[in-house]
Amino acid sequence: MEENILSVQGRIFNIQRYSIHDGPGIRTIVFLKGCPLRCRWCCNPESQKYEKETMVTAGKAETVGRDVTVGEVMEEVEKDRVYYLRSGGGMTLSGGEFTVQPEFSGSLLREARNRGINTAVETCGFTRKEVFEELLPHIDTVLLDIKHIDGEKHRQFTGQDSTVIKENALFIAKKAKKLIVRTPVIPTFNDTLKEIREIAEFAYSLGTVKELHLLPYHRIGSDKYAGLGREYTMKNIAVPDKLKMEELLSVVNSTGLKGQIGG
Numbered sequence: 001m002e003e004n005i006l007s008v009q010g011r012i013f014n015i016q017r018y019s020i021h022d023g024p025g026i027r028t029i030v031f032l033k034g035c036p037l038r039c040r041w042c043c044n045p046e047s048q049k050y051e052k053e054t055m056v057t058a059g060k061a062e063t064v065g066r067d068v069t070v071g072e073v074m075e076e077v078e079k080d081r082v083y084y085l086r087s088g089g090g091m092t093l094s095g096g097e098f099t100v101q102p103e104f105s106g107s108l109l110r111e112a113r114n115r116g117i118n119t120a121v122e123t124c125g126f127t128r129k130e131v132f133e134e135l136l137p138h139i140d141t142v143l144l145d146i147k148h149i150d151g152e153k154h155r156q157f158t159g160q161d162s163t164v165i166k167e168n169a170l171f172i173a174k175k176a177k178k179l180i181v182r183t184p185v186i187p188t189f190n191d192t193l194k195e196i197r198e199i200a201e202f203a204y205s206l207g208t209v210k211e212l213h214l215l216p217y218h219r220i221g222s223d224k225y226a227g228l229g230r231e232y233t234m235k236n237i238a239v240p241d242k243l244k245m246e247e248l249l250s251v252v253n254s255t256g257l258k259g260q261i262g263g
């Protein structure tokens with residue numbers, strides 16, 4: 001049985017050690033390839049397509065995406081076990097979107113748990129409910145993005161309506177061990193007091209959510225678009241200033257949630 005789970009294959013584009021922004025404690029982040037959304041501000045555009053692709057970085061072409069086994073990923077994850085124990089950290093599945101590869105994700109999460117390693121996921125929430133039903137028992141912390149309440153505006157900026165995400169949020173809130181909502185704050189998309197209030201009120205209404213993290217828009221990763229032969233359509237958008245973020249934070253706190261700026 002153990003041999004089977006270790007040989008399950010999946011496609012990733014990076015593994016990053018020593019992260020402190022993607023779940024509790026010090027964590028190793030496994031970035032899976034493939035995402036059902038196309039957020040205009042995405043700082044990992046090379047994550048979106050499941051297919052391997054070529055990206056030019058500093059004049060050098062490189063292939064993004066590699067096929068690995070659960071055993072190979074766990075070898076990397078195991079390297080920092082001592083830090084996980086000291087800090088309450090562990091392994092986080094990110095992307096991309098971990099639900100795009102449910103068998104691989106499920107195997108990684110089960111294997112980590114079997115080894116006593118804490119698990120977290122970062123998710124856009126856009127998938128079939130059955131996928132969450134199967135994977136949630138193996139996850140300690142779910143970091144779920146709620147980007148906008150209005151379905152049409154969500155579709156304009158991410159390519160998909162928000163209805164499925166809101167339905168899944170309700171389901172996750174009932175079943176998850178711990179759910180934290182995160183909202184990337186994107187000028188021209190969702191940075192008004194009204195829009196952030198609607199998101200915070202929705203998160204609070206889920207019943208089990210205590211925290212909402214506001215993640216300010218940034219341009220890190222924008223040069224990757226040119227490297228992929230794509231246009232970065234957010235180049236004229238200004239980064240939100242500290243005052244603006246504090247204003248939005250007080251809106252979140254006024255709904256009864258504990259707000260935070262940054263992950």
Ligand code: SF4
Pocket residue numbers: 035036037038039041042043044045047048095096097124
């Ligand atoms: S959900 Fe995340 S990974 Fe997917 S396109 Fe949006 S920002 Fe990028």
